[in-house]
Amino acid sequence: MAQSHSYTLRGQLSRLDLMTRMTLAILATGSGVFTYIGVRDLIDGSPTTILVGAVIYSVAVSVAIYAFWSYLMRIMPHVRDRGGRAMFYLAMAIGMVMIMAMSAWLNAAALAGGAALEQHLSVATEDYQGRLNEAHENALAAQSLIPDIQLASQRFSRLADEERSSGALTGTSGSGTVVQLLSQMSRQLDGLAAEIDASRARVADLFEESGVRLNAMRGLVAGEGPVAERSTAFAVEATALSGLIASLQQTSVAPAVRRAAEDLGRSFIAPVAGGLAEDLRARQSEVLGRVEAAVQQQSAALAQAADEILARPAVETVRFTPLSKPDAVIRYAGDFLPSWAGAISIDLMPAVLVLILCFTQDQIRREEGDEMEVGDMSAAEMMRALRIQKRLRAEAGEDELPRLAPADDIVQHNEPGAPAPFPLRQGSGHS
Known part of the structure; x- marks a missing residue:
């Protein structure tokens, strides 16, 4: 029953993978747009210089935010060691501070600068x-x-x-x-x-x-x-x-x-x-x-x-x-707390998604056990493993390698309604 529940969690993560990427992309784009609006008031020069400088800075901010949270979402949920997980939490805290320094206050200027x-x-x-x-x-x-x-x-x-x-x-x-x-x-x-x-x-x-x-x-x-x-x-x-x-x-x-x-x-x-x-x-x-x-x-x-x-x-x-506008927002920050909250939230909202992925992955490990980690394979990966097994058996002889069940046997034993011995997943997305 617990194993079936873990399969459900894996399936839900797989279904939400596209939504997670889209959400992160939209949040990063939105932050970049508000950063562009806020940074225009800080750049001096001709209109062309202001436009180019603001666009480059806002694109850099969007890419940095998307890359930062993508790294954490892909890697952090799979780190089991407490020391390693603590280092990732520290990296996430440092990154959040840097994001607020380069983007959040400009977002607040765009929202409440006037x-x-x-x-x-x-x-x-x-x-x-x-x-x-x-x-x-x-x-x-x-x-x-x-x-x-x-x-x-x-x-x-x-x-x-x-x-x-x-x-x-x-x-x-x-x-x-x-x-x-x-x-x-x-x-x-x-x-x-x-x-x-x-x-x-x-x-x-x-x-x-x-x-x-x-x-x-x-x-x-x-x-x-x-x-x-x-x-x-x-x-x-x-x-x-x-x-x-x-x-x-x-x-x-x-x-x-x-x-x-x-x-x-x-x-x-x-x-x-x-x-x-x-x-x-x-x-x-x-x-x-x-x-x-x-x-x-x-x-x-x-x-x-x-x-x-x-x-x-x-x-x-x-x-x-x-x-x-950015200077005014900082000086009178106490009068515009809702704007500051929105400006910070649009940058740091993915932190909640990272924590959800970490908690979900931990729950899957507790229900399946560590030995089930190797079973997280796609159908293509399983067929490739079987081909490698056949080649090694042909080279080394039948007695030197343990025999794995053929793919047809695996499929035959996977009766309707029964959980597969190896959870199969489509594509190569994260679990």
């Missing part, structure tokens, strides 16, 4: 968006100082008005030294606030132009047409946007505010009290001292606020790096 390039453009767009927002925030950071500066200016202006109308500080109304100094401080602060506010328009123009460039980049990412051409146009827009981001960083007035704050405290010179009476001059000097202290305090506060703005990290210059 999508990977679009992914690269999308990631670059988001990077530019983040850098633009950061530069815009830094440029507008000084605008947050305007309310504090205006409050300080209004305080000085209000004190000047109160001193002018009612003498709230010195006890004597009129436009004297104190009023002039307070009005002067108010005007300086108003001038600084106006300078900061004037930069807002420049920042707004740059940000608006940057938004136009950014929208154009998004349109190229989601657009139609060859992705290589869109990538070239994207690089042009990205270069222009990088310049706008750099200009935004230069429009920050925080350094000017820092210098103005220092000048406000350093350049303060209290005027000489101009009152006619000694008592009035003393009161004026006292008020001027308080005003000077207030100016110094305001100067320190503005300088500290400007320092906090200047302490922000500068936005690094963004540089867009174009990629080829």
Whole structure:
């Protein structure tokens, strides 16, 4: 019963031999086609050079894959020694790595190269968006100082008005030294606030132009047409946007505010009290001292606020790096795992067939025994063996050689339904 089962396995292997060859040829051809598509983006030169180089490389890959798996399918199932089988497994592992190195990544580029390039453009767009927002925030950071500066200016202006109308500080109304100094401080602060506010328009123009460039980049990412051409146009827009981001960083007035704050405290010179009476001059000097202290305090506060703005990290210059399809597939491999799986499977699928053949051959050996290995002969091989036997008997004599049953006797003993003593197979294909 076991022997009959082994004959069935041999018969099935014989029937599947053609299918196995066709499957291997189709897989090798398919891998070669995808390799051709992927390798075209890596070859530089004229169209003829690219075509010839890609064809030669893809044909070489197809032949290598077909030959590699054919060798394993023909030889490996018949190796019984454990050490020999282990060496074949090692050779198969090395060959699989080499196939992935020369073909699988190019297959992945053919399957997902365009999508990977679009992914690269999308990631670059988001990077530019983040850098633009950061530069815009830094440029507008000084605008947050305007309310504090205006409050300080209004305080000085209000004190000047109160001193002018009612003498709230010195006890004597009129436009004297104190009023002039307070009005002067108010005007300086108003001038600084106006300078900061004037930069807002420049920042707004740059940000608006940057938004136009950014929208154009998004349109190229989601657009139609060859992705290589869109990538070239994207690089042009990205270069222009990088310049706008750099200009935004230069429009920050925080350094000017820092210098103005220092000048406000350093350049303060209290005027000489101009009152006619000694008592009035003393009161004026006292008020001027308080005003000077207030100016110094305001100067320190503005300088500290400007320092906090200047302490922000500068936005690094963004540089867009174009990629080829194979490079993009490798860089964003984690986003295209199904494509990588398909690209690798088309090259390594024959490994499963090799293992199936090995397992089947091992099962046949276990059921038939080692002595049945010699019985795996075709009819032509058996007839040739009988002719050799007759020639040797004629040369050496009947008594020197054991007599083999004639072919007719073998056929006669092979009754219908009974297994043949020697399994006959058609042709010379592998078992």
